[in-house]
Amino acid sequence: AQSVTQLDSQVPVFEEAPVELRCNYSSSVSVYLFWYVQYPNQGLQLLLKYLSGSTLVKGINGFEAEFNKSQTSFHLRKPSVHISDTAEYFCAVSEGGGFKTIFGAGTRLFVKA
């Protein structure tokens, strides 16, 4: 069975500093990996996804993530954060070819001025 672990429940960071949100997954088959952002009282917005090919994936709002198969990780990074990046971030996995998606517990990114 698939599972997703987000190692940090909260990440406080100062504005313009770099940030990394960690995500590890487990699955017995090939997977698709996703990062979503959720602002308060809103639905989810897709930041980026890894389906195949290059392990470095670039997404919206300056975010990127790297798929590491040997470490079963898909960490999200941004070189310089803004106050507006304050939100909840979810890592998610679905088995290749399927739609069913399992979400991690989420990481609250809090950007301070």
Place this chain on the structure above:
Amino acid sequence: GAVVSQHPSWVICKSGTSVKIECRSLDFQATTMFWYRQFPKQSLMLMATSNEGSKATYEQGVEKDKFLINHASLTLSTLTVTSAHPEDSSFYICSAVGPYNEQFFGPGTRLTVL
């Protein structure tokens, strides 16, 4: 990009009543939609998979008689919370699978049962 709407965006009801939540794909057809619930400060938990023209597939532990799902058309799925109780209060989010197999999420419905 593809848009998924939910109606209502929030609802307050009395204990024992039933509440219907609609999920619509506005500019694409979706044979598959998903329903999730999210408790405060927690992740999304998949409740069920809704397939157009067939019965929904429920996740383990989700009562199908309590959470009725109907996917009557390629653009509409409904979730009815029957005989709602305070413990059913939650944020319900739907998603629809688009033409390139990408999930698009609705904005969510906040249900409060008094």
